[in-house]
Amino acid sequence: MRQWLQVAFLMASSKRGIGPNHVQRSLDCHMKTAWFIGHRLREAMRSGDLAPFGGDGGAVEVDETFWGTDTTRANKGKRRAAHINKIMTPRRRYA
Numbered sequence: 001m002r003q004w005l006q007v008a009f010l011m012a013s014s015k016r017g018i019g020p021n022h023v024q025r026s027l028d029c030h031m032k033t034a035w036f037i038g039h040r041l042r043e044a045m046r047s048g049d050l051a052p053f054g055g056d057g058g059a060v061e062v063d064e065t066f067w068g069t070d071t072t073r074a075n076k077g078k079r080r081a082a083h084i085n086k087i088m089t090p091r092r093r094y095a
């Protein structure tokens with residue numbers, strides 16, 4: 001997160017923009033990382049009409065999974081709360 005915010009600040013404060021080489025030298029990261037962060041931030045800052053999330057008014061499908069440790073199963077004799085977080089992500093449908 002720190003790197004993303006630093007790149008966003010560099011992009012916003014630069015008059016002519018910055019390239020991945022400059023980001024790589026500033027953050028001391030790999031070239032692929034610098035290119036990926038810059039590409040994603042430019043896409044997020046793009047102006048214009050963005051497509052709706054469901055795509056042409058279609059339904060958005062969601063997957064769910066659980067992440068964490070279930071301490072109730074590990075400690076059957078003790079009463080403890082499970083430290084499990086539910087994660088929900090949108091699922092894309094490909095033709």
